[in-house]
Amino acid sequence: MDFNELNDKIIKSHKSFGRKPGINTYNTLCFNLLNHLNTHLGIETCYINEKYFDDTLLLSREKGHSNLNNDKEITDNCAFILKYKSANLIFSFGHQNKKNLQKLSGHICKIDHNDYKSIHIVIFKDEQELNEARKLSNANVYKRGFFTSFDKICTIVRGIDKVNYEKTFSTGRKYISSTNKPENIKVLPDMIDSHSSVVTDNIHVGEKGSRLYKLTFISEDTIDILPGQFIMIDTLKERQNELLKSYRPRVIGSISDVTPNVHNDLGTKQISYLKRPFGIYRTYYENFDNDYLSKLNLEKTLATILYTVKPHKFEILYKALEGGVGTNELTRIAKEDKIEILAPLGSVFDLRVLLREDFDEIHIVGGGVGMAPLVYLVQALRFFNRKVKVFIGIEKYSSLAYNDLNANSFTGTGKNAKIYIDDLKMLGLSENSDIYVSIQSETDERQKPDIKNVFMGTMVTGPYEEYLKDHHKLNIITFACGPIPMMHKVHDITSRYHIKSYVLMEKRMACGIGVCFSCVCQTIVNGENHNSRVCIDGPVIESKLINWNE
Amino acid sequence: MNKSLGVKIKNITLKAPLLTSSGTSGSRDEINLLQNRKQVLESLGAFVTKGVSIHKSLGNPDPRIVEVRSGILNSIGLQNKGVTRFFEEDVPELRKYGIPIIVNISAATISEFGELAGIIKTKDKYNVISGLEINVSCPNIKKGGAAFGSDPVLVEQIVKEVKTKVKDSLCVITKLSPNVTDITQIAKAAINGGTDALSMINTLKGMAIDIDNMKPVLGNQTGGLSGPCIKPVGLYMVYECFRSIPECKRKEIPIIGIGGISNFNDAMEYILAGATAIGIGTQWFINNRIFEEIHKGLTKYLDKKKETISNLIGKAHGNK
Ligand SMILES: Cc1cc2nc3c(=O)[nH]c(=O)nc-3n(C[C@H](O)[C@H](O)[C@H](O)COP(=O)(O)OP(=O)(O)OC[C@H]3O[C@@H](n4cnc5c(N)ncnc54)[C@H](O)[C@@H]3O)c2cc1C
Ligand SMILES: Cc1cc2nc3c(=O)[nH]c(=O)nc-3n(C[C@H](O)[C@H](O)[C@H](O)COP(=O)(O)O)c2cc1C
Ligand code: FES
Numbered sequence: 001m002d003f004n005e006l007n008d009k010i011i012k013s014h015k016s017f018g019r020k021p022g023i024n025t026y027n028t029l030c031f032n033l034l035n036h037l038n039t040h041l042g043i044e045t046c047y048i049n050e051k052y053f054d055d056t057l058l059l060s061r062e063k064g065h066s067n068l069n070n071d072k073e074i075t076d077n078c079a080f081i082l083k084y085k086s087a088n089l090i091f092s093f094g095h096q097n098k099k100n101l102q103k104l105s106g107h108i109c110k111i112d113h114n115d116y117k118s119i120h121i122v123i124f125k126d127e128q129e130l131n132e133a134r135k136l137s138n139a140n141v142y143k144r145g146f147f148t149s150f151d152k153i154c155t156i157v158r159g160i161d162k163v164n165y166e167k168t169f170s171t172g173r174k175y176i177s178s179t180n181k182p183e184n185i186k187v188l189p190d191m192i193d194s195h196s197s198v199v200t201d202n203i204h205v206g207e208k209g210s211r212l213y214k215l216t217f218i219s220e221d222t223i224d225i226l227p228g229q230f231i232m233i234d235t236l237k238e239r240q241n242e243l244l245k246s247y248r249p250r251v252i253g254s255i256s257d258v259t260p261n262v263h264n265d266l267g268t269k270q271i272s273y274l275k276r277p278f279g280i281y282r283t284y285y286e287n288f289d290n291d292y293l294s295k296l297n298l299e300k301t302l303a304t305i306l307y308t309v310k311p312h313k314f315e316i317l318y319k320a321l322e323g324g325v326g327t328n329e330l331t332r333i334a335k336e337d338k339i340e341i342l343a344p345l346g347s348v349f350d351l352r353v354l355l356r357e358d359f360d361e362i363h364i365v366g367g368g369v370g371m372a373p374l375v376y377l378v379q380a381l382r383f384f385n386r387k388v389k390v391f392i393g394i395e396k397y398s399s400l401a402y403n404d405l406n407a408n409s410f411t412g413t414g415k416n417a418k419i420y421i422d423d424l425k426m427l428g429l430s431e432n433s434d435i436y437v438s439i440q441s442e443t444d445e446r447q448k449p450d451i452k453n454v455f456m457g458t459m460v461t462g463p464y465e466e467y468l469k470d471h472h473k474l475n476i477i478t479f480a481c482g483p484i485p486m487m488h489k490v491h492d493i494t495s496r497y498h499i500k501s502y503v504l505m506e507k508r509m510a511c512g513i514g515v516c517f518s519c520v521c522q523t524i525v526n527g528e529n530h531n532s533r534v535c536i537d538g539p540v541i542e543s544k545l546i547n548w549n550e
Numbered sequence: 551m552n553k554s555l556g557v558k559i560k561n562i563t564l565k566a567p568l569l570t571s572s573g574t575s576g577s578r579d580e581i582n583l584l585q586n587r588k589q590v591l592e593s594l595g596a597f598v599t600k601g602v603s604i605h606k607s608l609g610n611p612d613p614r615i616v617e618v619r620s621g622i623l624n625s626i627g628l629q630n631k632g633v634t635r636f637f638e639e640d641v642p643e644l645r646k647y648g649i650p651i652i653v654n655i656s657a658a659t660i661s662e663f664g665e666l667a668g669i670i671k672t673k674d675k676y677n678v679i680s681g682l683e684i685n686v687s688c689p690n691i692k693k694g695g696a697a698f699g700s701d702p703v704l705v706e707q708i709v710k711e712v713k714t715k716v717k718d719s720l721c722v723i724t725k726l727s728p729n730v731t732d733i734t735q736i737a738k739a740a741i742n743g744g745t746d747a748l749s750m751i752n753t754l755k756g757m758a759i760d761i762d763n764m765k766p767v768l769g770n771q772t773g774g775l776s777g778p779c780i781k782p783v784g785l786y787m788v789y790e791c792f793r794s795i796p797e798c799k800r801k802e803i804p805i806i807g808i809g810g811i812s813n814f815n816d817a818m819e820y821i822l823a824g825a826t827a828i829g830i831g832t833q834w835f836i837n838n839r840i841f842e843e844i845h846k847g848l849t850k851y852l853d854k855k856k857e858t859i860s861n862l863i864g865k866a867h868g869n870k
Contacts, residue, residue: 189583191583272617273618273836274622275836507613508614510615510832511834511835512835513576513584513838514576515574515575515576515834516573516615516624516835517629518613518614520609520629521612531609531629
């Protein structure tokens with residue numbers, strides 16, 4: 001069938017799009033659109049469930065074969081199966097019977113064990129349905145499911161194969177909802193709110209005397225925090241005490257009015273008044289194993305339009321500053337204590353849009369605790385199946401080791417876990433070729449790192465510069481976070497090689513939502529000096545916009 | 551809408567006696583980023599913008615904020631993009647809030663105050679703006695940076711200058727500084743200058759020193775103190791103005807009470823001391839539900855006492 005003929009038919013049936021009689025035409029259109037990608041992305045059609053399609057409109061038929069073709073539970077309930085490398089992508093539509101979809105998801109999980117070689121992808125009609133599906137309450141409906149939407153499929157097909165995209169649609173488009181919405185690369189925080197969260201862990205990291213802690217919490221509501229965004233935490237646990245909460249209005253400033261015990265405990269010490277900003281170190285998704293990203297192998301372009309449920313558990317890594325009021329209060333928080341957080345905060349660059357450009361390598365350069373928010377960025381980049389090289393600068397190797405005795409945090413390794421390193425390995429990075437550790441102290445013999453690329457007595461920027469000398473011809477993008485001089489150096493190095501780089505800035509904050517102007521950093525935009533608010537214009541800022549000589 | 555909460559500041563009708571306080575709620579559409587944006591706008595009687603000046607100002611050096619016991623010190627330095635861009639970029643957004651907008655203005659000379667007021671009056675084609683709040687705590691460049699706010703003669707001149715430019719088209723509010731010997735003297739000067747209302751207090755001068763590097767913490771060395779720790783001071787100043795200034799006592803010149811208000815209780819105290827409405831500043835940084843909470847608290851209180859806000863303004867004075 002040629003395109004004109006196809007179009008005619010689609011237009012005719014699309015007049016009833018969204019209603020029962022035309023639903024197979026819509027399904028067929030989705031399939032046809034995805035089909036345009038197949039040759040570009042190395043994907044093969046293995047199975048088509050004819051009852052969901054309008055046979056006469058299908059642009060192509062099965063080409064390959066999947067081992068699942070004999071699994072009746074799957075072939076009966078799914079719409080079609082695609083194959084990418086050795087992975088089966090089992091598609092169904094959001095408008096199918098929800099009970100059946102739930103059964104299908106459950107079955108796929110069961111036969112797959114934890115290999116992520118068979119994954120379930122549900123196509124929803126639009127952004128709104130997609131967001132609905134991502135709610136925490138759906139974690140066990142679409143168990144370990146991936147979601148996308150018709151709009152998103154349109155976006156990538158348009159980007160990759162405009163000619164066929166236009167042909168498939170030409171006049172039919174007006175019967176389909178918003179597919180030409182421009183994509184914004186900059187994402188402002190949305191729906192900022194305070195959330196009550198329960199702490200599941202707050203453990204000390206590193207050898208005795210180290211000031212690093214890892215705090216994990218579960219939120220009662222669905223929150224989406226993107227890599228690079230941050231949260232603000234009320235660090236004083238007494239303020240969350242139920243008794244005090246009912247008095248809360250009276251005790252915001254001084255707890256002493258109400259509980260003499262607290263007064264004795266804190267004495268004349270200063271207690272925090274403002275919330276404190278922290279980046280996200282890791283997020284966890286229900287039913288997805290901690291190391292799933294080392295196994296999952298999504299096709300890169302397809303991955304930019306795939307979503308899972310929203311995270312239910314968050315982890316921050318923080319340093320208790322010497323004399324720091326808020327961070328030391330945070331260390332007093334115990335398992336099962338409640339904390340109040342304000343989230344999500346900060347504008348970031350939408351990775352899904354940014355990654356439409358195919359970078360050869362994505363570089364992460366982290367100095368000290370500045371590495372913390374970058375680990376979450378790596379997590380996202382690994383979801384999108386990108387090649388990531390991480391450069392870490394630390395003072396001593398021993399400061400990374402800790403006994404994760406509860407073994408219920410991300411690494412789950414129990415004893416001798418190593419912060420950053422083990423987490424990155426879990427995300428699928430290789431200790432031999434993807435992780436480069438610079439250790440400031442010359443001699444740190446007590447604990448030899450088990451990583452191949454270790455540099456003693458140097459700052460992180462030294463080895464990074466060396467690496468770029470050999471690799472700058474690649475198409476690279478760099479993200480850095482750490483002390484200002486370090487980020488400045490990274491900016492100098494990357495701009496020398498014309499590599500686009502972003503930094504995650506840190507400034508003292510009061511409100512976190514852009515209203516107080518206390519968190520500014522000097523920037524130069526179009527030759528004009530600005531004081532940009534890190535909390536809302538950042539914290540992710542393109543390094544060339546920053547006035548490094550302030 | 552609850553009628554018993556409604557008050558008037560001259561010709562501005564407030565559905566509730568709650569205002570944002572200048573410099574603490576932005577000047578654009580930041581509230582729209584919040585999940586509870588609807589509730590915030592429903593609880594607010596009016597929105598007061600961050601200080602606007604004629605020219606763009608980059609503000610003070612970093613760090614600009616330091617936490618102290620039960621409060622903060624800030625030295626933002628009136629960073630803003632200038633009145634022209636304020637009208638181009640921010641006013642169209644503010645218009646969508648659908649509540650009265652009061653623009654806080656700052657300038658470095660008396661004539662600049664007048665000029666700025668004139669610009670705002672002419673640029674406000676769609677009548678988005680209901681009032682001007684004169685920030686007399688700005689540094690006076692003719693007097694080496696000392697604030698205008700401590701000199702009654704200057705305050706009277708500024709108010710006159712602004713009032714001449716805007717006549718009765720905009721409600722003129724004078725925001726007083728607490729860094730003075732006798733706040734009632736300054737309040738009287740503002741009234742003589744023709745102000746329609748008073749707001750008080752701005753921040754108290756203060757500082758913090760880092761004993762490790764032995765230097766002031768703030769980039770600007772000194773800053774302004776705000777938050778719960780200043781509430782007794784602000785409350786006293788409202789009380790004192792209401793008590794000793796006949797125009798205030800007769801409620802001809804309404805007072806907007808500001809300073810450390812952190813909950814419904816604080817808000818009610820200010821009203822009983824003589825405030826017609828109250829402004830919330832620093833607490834907004836800490837609690838994004840503060841306006842709803844106070845709104846709810848006031849409603850409950852009025853129900854219980856079978857009263858209206860208007861009846862309770864300055865009530866604490868009648869008890870002796
Ligand atoms: C966007 C962002 C993300 C951050 N992510 C992390 C993280 O993942 N892990 C981590 O350990 N730290 C992080 N920080 C730094 C962390 O917020 C500070 O270490 C913390 O606020 C210090 O609080 P304190 O009360 O212990 O120190 P104090 O010195 O007692 O704090 C006094 C005031 O200074 C501010 N302050 C002091 N140092 C800093 C700083 N370096 N950055 C910002 N504000 C500061 C505090 O907020 C407070 O207002 C982040 C900061 C920002 C802005
Ligand atoms: C960060 C910050 C910025 C401020 N900016 C202004 C301003 O631009 N103009 C002004 O008149 N007052 C300004 N103020 C003063 C507040 O409006 C308010 O008068 C003061 O903070 C006391 O109230 P509070 O304790 O509720 O914050 C600012 C206060 C803070 C904390
Ligand atoms: S923290 Fe208030 S503007 Fe950034």
